[in-house]
Amino acid sequence: GKAVMKLDRDFQIGEIDKRIYGSFIEHIGRAVYGGIYDPGHPLADDCGFRRDVIELTRELQVPIVRYPGGNFVSGYNWEDGIGPKDKRPKRTELAWFAVENNQMGTDEFCEWSRRAGTDVMMAVNLGTRGADAARNLVEYCNFSSGTYWSDLRIQNGYKEPHNVRLWNLGNEMDGPWQIGHKTAQEYGRLASETAKVMKWVDPTIELVACGSSNSGMDTCYDWETTVLDHAYDFVDYISMHQYYGNQEDDTPNFLANTMDMDHFIENIIATCDYIQAKKRSKKKINISFDEWNVWYHAFPENEKAVKWQEGPSFNEDIYNFEDALLVGGMLISLLRHANRVKVACQAQLVNVIAPIMTENGGRIWKQTIYYPYLHASVYGRGTALDVLVDSPKYDSKDFTDVPILDAVAVESEEKDYLTIFALNKGMQDLVTDCDLRDYPGCHVEEMLVYTSPDLKLSNSADCPDRVVPHTSSDYKLEDGRLTVKLAAYSWNVIRIR
Ligand code: AHR
16 A cells, blocks of 8 residues: 655644653552562662662653542542551552552652652542542642641651642542542532632642543533533643553454544543633633553453452553554544643553553563553654645444554654654555655654564563564655655654754
């Protein structure tokens, strides 16, 4: 097949907020215990944090990490996780039916984030709690001193405030599975009143209201309409969550899910803007896509999970190569909407549906999905540019006219690099012409290609480098015209200077 990509300096989508390369750590499975925190590990630092996990978090240049949930936060008493560790209670944790020992808490996570070079996005519990616990947590984290909660933080060893700027008002409150699930009316009121007092404590914070848990929720869009009707003036972002799976082993249909993601984002933007119009407001509500990934491999194993364990193996999806392709496609979708998507968190960072895997006390390795995330985070900062694509299309079970080629470009912050991210979703190589005459004298500095002889291959602790990207020289650039062969089922990063 053949395809054409058209690029132009003026095809600007918008500035990329680096926070779209965020991640997520929840108190679930081995994300915290055995993941970021493993005090018995030979590489543990003085706080018990695994240095190798911090190193990979730094390599990924993760700008922000959401914490402590997820469904977990909807039953969490944050006060359980502060102060002397030997005094902290063990609790029944009702989101995942585990025992939470509270050895990690707010202070430790903020400290971990500093060591990992990332910011914190903190979620408050609007399931079993409300405005009071939330405003106290803001005071504990962000107030300098001289009040009950700020002085308690100082007493607990943190003289300087944690300065958490971005906050989630609960998690997936539209979902019947949520501890303390609410109707849109109930949640819209609670989110507004909680937002109000949190901002009274610290007017510099930004707040995210819960949107729909996925595009298939019956209440999707009605939920946002009602919630924003109440909360529009009090919040800054609405959240989106989305996971995809390939349970039916239908690769073309699985990879076409990027179209669902595009539509979902565009429909949420439309819903936000409808409320803006209705309220005659000058303010725009932007999107925090604070959970996204592939998630399905661990579902059968989860059925067998034993309840009431501390840090059990749970939701440890082992990702194959085709999952990495969809992750690349989801990153392209986020970049394509960079003007409105200001925050996004790949869920999650370590062990639980994660790019980084660890053994308790042992080795660390990178899953297939690590690589597109790495490429986008490192090379995808600056201004997002639309790429006009003309490519063959296909129909799949749930989608029609799916372009085989999906692409977006990024002009670097220093304006010295143009990076094209291109996904070939087809089973054949695609010879692609790209008009670069708007970039006179440019050359290809590097081309990274991620392919695999078998879509179902994964990495593991024993074979950590089975599926890794390589550099390619399968391109020709003459007179501003780039011709490149995009391999069948491939993720490509073309760096032009
Ligand atoms: O990331 C795993 C879970 O997925 C989160 O706890 C929840 O918010 C979502 O349903």
